[in-house]
Amino acid sequence: MTYAQSQFATLKQTADPDAVDAIARLVEQGADHELNRINVIDFSRQNGLDEERAIATFLHSARLGLFDLGWNVLCPGCGGVLGAHSTLKALKTEDYHCALCACGYKPNVDDQVEVSFTVNPRVRRIAAHDPDTLPVWDYYKQIYWSSGVDFTEESVATLATEVTLETRDLPRGESTTLSLQLPKEFIIVFEPITHAALFIDVQGEPAIEPQDLSIAYGNEPSPTTTISLRPGPLNLTLKNQSNGRALPSVFIAAEALHHLIGQRKPFLTAKRMLSNQTFRDVFKADNLSIDQRLQITSMTFLFTDLKGSTALYERVGDLAAFDLVRAHFHALLEIISAEKGAVVKTIGDAVMATFVRPVHAVNAGLRMRAAMDELNRKRGTDDLIVKIGIHEGPCLAVMLNERQDYFGQTVNIAARVQSLSTAREIHITGPVLDAPAVADVLKQREIRPIQKQAALRGIADKIVVYEIP
Numbered sequence: 001m002t003y004a005q006s007q008f009a010t011l012k013q014t015a016d017p018d019a020v021d022a023i024a025r026l027v028e029q030g031a032d033h034e035l036n037r038i039n040v041i042d043f044s045r046q047n048g049l050d051e052e053r054a055i056a057t058f059l060h061s062a063r064l065g066l067f068d069l070g071w072n073v074l075c076p077g078c079g080g081v082l083g084a085h086s087t088l089k090a091l092k093t094e095d096y097h098c099a100l101c102a103c104g105y106k107p108n109v110d111d112q113v114e115v116s117f118t119v120n121p122r123v124r125r126i127a128a129h130d131p132d133t134l135p136v137w138d139y140y141k142q143i144y145w146s147s148g149v150d151f152t153e154e155s156v157a158t159l160a161t162e163v164t165l166e167t168r169d170l171p172r173g174e175s176t177t178l179s180l181q182l183p184k185e186f187i188i189v190f191e192p193i194t195h196a197a198l199f200i201d202v203q204g205e206p207a208i209e210p211q212d213l214s215i216a217y218g219n220e221p222s223p224t225t226t227i228s229l230r231p232g233p234l235n236l237t238l239k240n241q242s243n244g245r246a247l248p249s250v251f252i253a254a255e256a257l258h259h260l261i262g263q264r265k266p267f268l269t270a271k272r273m274l275s276n277q278t279f280r281d282v283f284k285a286d287n288l289s290i291d292q293r294l295q296i297t298s299m300t301f302l303f304t305d306l307k308g309s310t311a312l313y314e315r316v317g318d319l320a321a322f323d324l325v326r327a328h329f330h331a332l333l334e335i336i337s338a339e340k341g342a343v344v345k346t347i348g349d350a351v352m353a354t355f356v357r358p359v360h361a362v363n364a365g366l367r368m369r370a371a372m373d374e375l376n377r378k379r380g381t382d383d384l385i386v387k388i389g390i391h392e393g394p395c396l397a398v399m400l401n402e403r404q405d406y407f408g409q410t411v412n413i414a415a416r417v418q419s420l421s422t423a424r425e426i427h428i429t430g431p432v433l434d435a436p437a438v439a440d441v442l443k444q445r446e447i448r449p450i451q452k453q454a455a456l457r458g459i460a461d462k463i464v465v466y467e468i469p
């Protein structure tokens with residue numbers, strides 16, 4: 001049995017067998033580029049797999065050393081990878097700069113950090129393990145652009161022919177001079193390895209004599225500048241003074257280029273990863289570093305608390321109460337995971353969980369309530385009542401007490417909203433009620449939310465909340 005085969009056999013014990021088979025097939029038969037920075041969302045769609053199970057299986061396979069996790073900071077403009085990191089810990093707090101778009105960005109984990117999986121070299125050696133050996137367009141496709149840019153054979157052909165005037169593979173220390181005919185367009189001379197760009201605004205009367213321009217590539221990225229030239233002949237000298245090769249390319253920044261990079265497909269985001277139960281379980285230690293604070297624009301928090309647990313212990317005795325509380329936790333945790341959420345922590349008889357989308361938290365809340373009814377029905381009592389609150393908003397992902405936790409007013413409000421519930425009713429806030437698909441879920445169950453004003457402890461203003469009866 002090879003190393004890979006034995007690891008796949010181990011993987012089958014913990015992960016979804018269909019997903020394991022699909023991944024094993026890919027490793028055995030896939031083309032090299034298919035094993036580089038795998039887009040799990042795309043992979044699960046192509047193989048008819050459940051997304052959550054495919055994500056969980058890739059995470060387990062990464063833990064076993066079959067794949068390497070990658071956290072890539074993307075440019076929201078062009079979809080280029082501005083920083084490729086092997087751990088979320090390496091994410092910088094300062095701006096990431098895109099030369100091609102001449103723009104700087106704070107890495108936003110909601111939708112600008114991609115999580116991808118690349119086959120480990122021990123399992124299979126692929127060309128992208130040595131990016132320097134990749135032909136120029138493969139470099140662009142596999143290394144420069146993210147797995148969220150939807151390239152097809154035709155679109156790559158368009159990039160090579162319609163969009164590009166010239167491209168060179170320039171070894172370290174070498175230089176070359178290109179003789180170009182500049183069209184009256186906006187031109188970008190882009191180098192994807194050192195992330196350097198020069199914008200040329202081509203305008204005015206055509207030049208008769210050749211114009212001259214020289215660009216040198218060093219190791220440090222230089223800011224993107226714009227110059228003006230006239231249409232017509234240009235001698236463009238390119239010097240590679242960096243420590244590696246350079247792939248300078250002359251692009252026409254017109255419709256064809258914008259169309260090409262505008263073709264996107266969904267990818268696995270860092271936010272979704274943070275709120276994934278398998279990720280929390282498998283990568284406990286390798287998450288954030290102690291001084292990191294990642295800003296998240298939108299996260300949904302669900303808090304639960306078991307009603308009158310002290311009285312419950314009193315009434316049924318420690319042993320029976322312990323079994324009941326355990327059954328309640330078991331049911332809640334299963335529902336959270338099934339609704340694509342993750343448990344951040346349990347505090348006594350309370351649970352704090354996160355969801356990427358409010359509708360999943362609302363579904364989870366309704367299912368939790370039904371699960372408690374079912375547990376009570378089986379026992380012929382009404383001992384178990386879970387009080388639930390849900391809120392959505394911006395927050396910080398941080399490390400607290402060696403656990404990846406969340407910080408901010410959204411979290412405080414979510415906890416306070418939970419405390420408004422005194423029995424089976426669930427409390428949610430305006431942003432949750434107004435979120436996509438939530439109204440449909442409530443309508444389907446013929447639930448009419450009741451609007452109220454609530455004063456929350458520690459929160460200055462009264463806020464509008466909705467009771468889900």
Ligand SMILES: [Zn+2]
Pocket residue numbers: 075076077078079080098099100101102
């Ligand atoms: Zn860009």
